[in-house]
Amino acid sequence: MTVRLSHAALLLLASAAVAAPAFADPLRPEVGKPLQRAQAELRKHDYAAAMRDVNVADGVKNKTADESYVIAQMRAAVAQSSGNTADAIKADDALIDSSRTSSAEKTRLLMAEASMAYNAKDYPRAISAIERYFKAGGSDPAMHTILIQSYYLQKDYPNAAKAQERQIAQEEKAGQKPTENQLQLLASTQQQAKDMDGFNATMVKLVQDYPKPEYWANLIHGLRTNPNVSDRLAYDVDRIRLAVGLLTSTADFMDMAELATQQGLPMQGQKVMAAGYASGALGKDAGAAREARLKALIDRTAAETKANLAKSEAAALASPTGGELLTVGYNYVDAGQAAKGIDLMKQGIAKGGLASKDDALLHLGLAEMDAGMKADAIRTLKTVGGNDGAAELAQLWILQINKH
Numbered sequence: 263m264t265v266r267l268s269h270a271a272l273l274l275l276a277s278a279a280v281a282a283p284a285f286a287d288p289l290r291p292e293v294g295k296p297l298q299r300a301q302a303e304l305r306k307h308d309y310a311a312a313m314r315d316v317n318v319a320d321g322v323k324n325k326t327a328d329e330s331y332v333i334a335q336m337r338a339a340v341a342q343s344s345g346n347t348a349d350a351i352k353a354d355d356a357l358i359d360s361s362r363t364s365s366a367e368k369t370r371l372l373m374a375e376a377s378m379a380y381n382a383k384d385y386p387r388a389i390s391a392i393e394r395y396f397k398a399g400g401s402d403p404a405m406h407t408i409l410i411q412s413y414y415l416q417k418d419y420p421n422a423a424k425a426q427e428r429q430i431a432q433e434e435k436a437g438q439k440p441t442e443n444q445l446q447l448l449a450s451t452q453q454q455a456k457d458m459d460g461f462n463a464t465m466v467k468l469v470q471d472y473p474k475p476e477y478w479a480n481l482i483h484g485l486r487t488n489p490n491v492s493d494r495l496a497y498d499v500d501r502i503r504l505a506v507g508l509l510t511s512t513a514d515f516m517d518m519a520e521l522a523t524q525q526g527l528p529m530q531g532q533k534v535m536a537a538g539y540a541s542g543a544l545g546k547d548a549g550a551a552r553e554a555r556l557k558a559l560i561d562r563t564a565a566e567t568k569a570n571l572a573k574s575e576a577a578a579l580a581s582p583t584g585g586e587l588l589t590v591g592y593n594y595v596d597a598g599q600a601a602k603g604i605d606l607m608k609q610g611i612a613k614g615g616l617a618s619k620d621d622a623l624l625h626l627g628l629a630e631m632d633a634g635m636k637a638d639a640i641r642t643l644k645t646v647g648g649n650d651g652a653a654e655l656a657q658l659w660i661l662q663i664n665k666h
Contacts, residue, residue, distance in 0.1 A: 293319045293329045297336055304336075309344035316340055331362050342374070347382040351375050358394075369400040376408055385412040403429070410447060419455035426451060442472045449480075458484065462654070469661055478506040481658065491651030494617070497521040498624065499651075502658050504537060512543050516553065519560060526589040528564035529596035535560060568597050575606065583615025588622055592629050600633035620648040624656050636663055 289297065296318040303312035316337050325333070338353035340346075354375045357363050363371070372395035379388035392409045406429040413422035426448040430440040445468050452461040462484050468477040485491055485499055500518040503509045509518065515538030522531035535557045538544035544553045567574070571593060578586035587610030594603025607626045616622050627642035640663055646656035 289329055289332065290322070292322050293325065293333070297332065300336055300340065304340055304343060309340055312340045313344070331357070331360055342378070347378045350378055351387065365398065369395055369398050372398060373400060373402060373405060376405060380408050380412060385416040388412045414447070414451060419451045423448060423451040423455055423457065423460065439471060440467070442468070445471070466657060466661065473665065475507060479508055482508060485651060485654055488651065490649060494621065495651045495655065497525060498655050501628070502655060502662065504534065505662055510541070510543060512538070512547060512549060512553070515543050516556060519556065523560050523563055527592055527596070528560050528567050529593060531560040532564050567593055571597060578606070578610070584610030584613035584622070585616055586610070587613065588625060592625060595629045595633055604629055604633065618648070618652065620646050620652040624652045627656060628659065631659065631663060639663060
């Protein structure tokens with residue numbers, strides 16, 4: 263997304279340029295008289311005549327430094343008022359480089375030069391002026407925005423992202439929350455620069471500070487399309503989609519319920535089917551009969567799993583690895599025996615021999631969340647690491663838990 267300064271805001275910035283000078287110091291008549299005429303013509307908006315008289319004054323030989331300075335002031339005022347950006351910037355540069363110009367005036371001139379260059383779509387010159395402005399001690403936030411936009415509009419996305427990151431960091435250091443527009447622009451620059459790690463981190467901030475379905479959708483889409491995210495986490499990705507309201511189609515609910523059951527968690531599958539019926543995605547189309555058959559199968563499997571929990575527990579305890587204990591433990595949590603189930607899951611993690619310890623910690627955190635143990639869940643989820651999607655999912659669940 264591109265965030266633009268309004269035309270009115272840019273005009274306000276441009277108004278920081280030098281005004282027509284008052285002739286406080288004596289000038290020679292051959293310089294002073296044409297400049298006085300130019301000043302009167304400027305007030306009448308007769309810019310062509312005003313610039314002609316400025317040129318007359320500038321054509322006088324052996325001008326003093328003071329005379330040259332006043333001529334540059336008048337040239338800048340006339341050029342800016344007439345919309346002659348090139349001449350206005352050239353005159354401003356002469357004033358900025360002069361030792362007669364105060365530090366405060368230099369920052370005002372640089373601000374004006376940047377906004378004029380930006381309006382003229384001369385983005386490299388705008389960037390140069392803004393960089394000089396900040397080095398001179400300027401601090402107007404609008405200059406940060408013009409800098410970011412100048413990089414963005416010339417498609418220098420990495421530098422646009424860096425500039426936006428600096429602005430956000432400065433605001434956060436001052437105890438301010440970045441605006442939604444700033445985060446949107448940062449996400450856009452990162453996406454254009456193909457910095458997907460940065461993009462996802464910014465989307466997390468957007469979800470945290472400005473929770474909207476489209477931000478969740480962007481984050482989860484990133485997970486689903488990330489080649490580094492393991493296929494074994496497909497059900498876990500669907501879980502967060504369901505939790506934030508992004509699981510909507512009949513096929514989504516059917517596939518997720520089947521995945522849960524295939525992973526040995528049919529009571530989770532029952533919850534998914536129930537959510538699908540409650541949302542209207544299931545039971546109301548031509549496939550209602552097939553959906554009912556799947557529900558019946560999952561209900562039977564869940565009943566059998568619940569009835570055989572003690573036997574499954576004994577087999578899991580006898581297993582040399584902890585994977586079965588994780589499944590049995592989660593089924594105990596779903597069956598309403600949270601304390602027992604969570605203890606078994608912890609035993610499974612301690613036993614080891616797991617396909618992924620990070621997956622196991624993710625599932626333990628979710629079991630604790632399901633059991634209403636929010637603080638424990640967050641502590642556990644913060645321990646999830648790795649680079650194949652489990653850590654990203656854990657981070658999303660922490661955001662979701664903190665919302666409630």
